[in-house]
Amino acid sequence: MALGGKHLFGSIGEQRVTFIEKKVDENRKDFLKKLLEHNGFEVILEEENKANEEDPQLYTVAVTDMTFNPTVAVFERKLKTLDGRKVSQDYWNQTTDETKPQYWNNGEK
Template sequence: MASLDGKHSFGSIGETRVTFVEKGVDEDRRDFLKQLLEHNGLEVVIEEEAKKTEEDPQLYTVAVTNMVFNPTIWIFERKMRTFDDHKVTQDYWFQRTEETKPQYWKNS
């Protein structure tokens, strides 16, 4: 199960200084993150990762040019918005659900 890491990871893609959002993601995850981050006003930079063998799936690194962006902070401080203007939750970020109620737990 994926979780949010509070660590701020930054570096460069080409000549552009970036904050890394996620590394080693597939095409579907790349597209979701790109759309969500751009919707929230962030400039996204994508880099194809090198394949070890030709049979390996193509993976990508997703980054933003905002050097202070940290997904953990933006999600838990409720700064990110979904496409229908709800707050992004941790489960929405990881594409576990499309439910956008701003709660992080369920009482059964």
Template sequence: MGLEGKHSFGSIGETRVTFVEKKINENRKDFLKRLLEHNGFEVIIQEEKRKSEEDPQLYTVAVTDMVFNPTVWVFQRKLKTFDGHKVTQDYWNQVSEDTNPHYWKFAD
């Protein structure tokens, strides 16, 4: 799912939530859960229904903060990494652990 401009919300069980990402694998779920909890959010995980036992288990990650929008928080640099740096788009998408704020690369 990645970062989208749209604020997606709904319910998981009886709890109103903001959806962070849907239909993601376990590794991505664990990363987002740890990162969001580190930043003070209450995280709710829901397992997606599988069509068969052979299909991989996918998850939905959500937070109870109804005004949280991942895109806004990443680009306004409000989220912190585990070592105190600001989360960049590449860090959020697990493309790079580099937290340098440049969103483009210059040729040498």
């Protein structure tokens, strides 16, 4: 589940949540958990059911802030990395550790 325009929400157990991403691997779960907690969000994790034992464990990542929309937060540059830089779309998607250029690419590196 990459960044999309929809604000996806629901429940995990009795807790109302905004879903960040569903069916992510452990590496992605850990990345999102650290990033979101660093930005002051309470993160809720849920293990997905596995079809069989050989399948890797997947997770749902959510936050308790019902007004949080990850797409808006990334494109409005409201989230900070652990070292204080503004999170870009590529950083969010873990395609690079670089946070520039912003989501628009004006040809500059």
